[in-house]
Amino acid sequence: MTLTAPSEASAGPSPAASSRDLSRHPVALDVQHLVKGFRKKTGGSLLRPQYSESRAVDDVTFQVRRAEIYGVLGPNGSGKSTLIRAMSTLLIPDSGEVTVFGLDVVRDEAQVRRLLNRVSVDAAFYKKLSPRENLLYSAQLYGLSPEVAEERALETLKRLGLKEKAFYEPLEEMSRGMQQKVAIARAFLTSPVVVLLDEPTTGLDPKSRRDVQEFVLELRDVHQATIILTTHDMPEAERLCDRIAFISGGRFVAEGTPDELRALAGEGKSLEDAFIELTGEDLEEKGEEEP
Template sequence: MAHRARDLSNREIALHVQHLVKGFSKKTGGSLLRPVHTESRAVDDVSFHVRRGEIYGVLGPNGSGKSTLIRAMSTLLIPDAGTVSIFGLDVVHDEAQVRRLLNRVSVDAAFYKKLSPRENLLYSAQLYGLERHVAEERALVTLRRLGLKDKAFFEPLEEMSRGMQQKVAIARAFLTSPVVVLLDEPTTGLDPKSRRDVQEFVLELRDVHDATIILTTHDMPEAERLCDRIAFISGGRFVAEGTAEELRTLAGPGKTLEDAFIELTGEDLAKDEEPTP
């Protein structure tokens, strides 16, 4: 089901990206002593803003720049040019303050796999100064909401499916009640039931906690269901932005969101992974 557009025009701007550029150097030839490198821009002059309580989708294939964009917004990468601000705080100059406002879920979330979800989550809570009993109760409630059985809370993560591990990653991201959440393909590789659990939880967090959520995905139905607005990204650039209905209209009568993406970008959603630093 497509997301029903909400009027967020009177809400404050939570995230503001202006002319963001991030490139990587890749060896393309030469010799061991005289290598030749080529600069590749993973994010190329991207500008947009997201209002408080909005779910903003960045839709594109692997290699289009989605994950690099998320890492730059989350303080993990320093932009080559341009700025990113979270509620007026610059992600480079105000890094410590920004990190207290946001959290990130990626498709390749890292854990201590020998430890249980409980141990991993309590460790993360300590890093944020969250009281142990508060963290444990909040983590258990969230994991139950995402469909995990109580006994799984105490089992080693290495014995769990990827879908269960991803739910733990989502619980970790929301443990500190962030006001901005960056979701980098959070449902990739999940089974249909787990995907639905995660999507419903995202909507619940938006509605109950007024969280601002940036979601990268290459799943068209997911983008239509969750997002207030969607940007198409291709080759590190935004090529179109609007509600799902507005983007379909750009492609012509009777067109799907996928039709619109292919027509506006000239590519499909099956490409190689983007370069990493």
């Protein structure tokens, strides 16, 4: 798989993956004072409905460099998925700015979409069709030739542990884990340089979760992809992420490396201890789903 980046991000080799010194890497994703709110009907009449307004993302600011895995940890309803949708051009921010390698996600929407792709926990497919048919259809939408798309998709699925014969079977006959692997392969058909992973391993069996995690690390270390990962799985975040942000009520309450975040909670504390202490929430709490 060949991943490319804008010319300004391609000058010279990056530091070795083991050092994880990203200070000389260009900023891939820049989020400044992002706000996204929603209106919810709370009562009233048909002619005079009453609404309440809430901010799913409330004044969030952060930067992610090329070849970095940046985790956003929070329980359901904390704003993770809304943040991902705003960064992926699926939602228009109410205020603030999001840029991908200097391109604004609102003004330069078409150019941004060529640089990034998204994998969500609820990926949609034509489930009567096979992975091959679904992926070739998606490839046509991006202008990829069927030959290139099929080769790229097969390569990705094999690296994710999917047997070749499954490439030709109906998706509806596949497990949740196998379908999620197809969603990941679809996201990488276009060789994105920024990948937005919205809880990609939720509901997967341990083997499938490990396959996906290994693939994510390979994308970072070999192809220098920039990856944003939302999750409420602490072990996954610790294994994959260079830096992590804790999100609660639409706001970032802390940011740093796993070691830095643990230190905020005190000696001997776990990352989960740090999250609970800093946010007052449990990662497994079932909050209200985001709009």
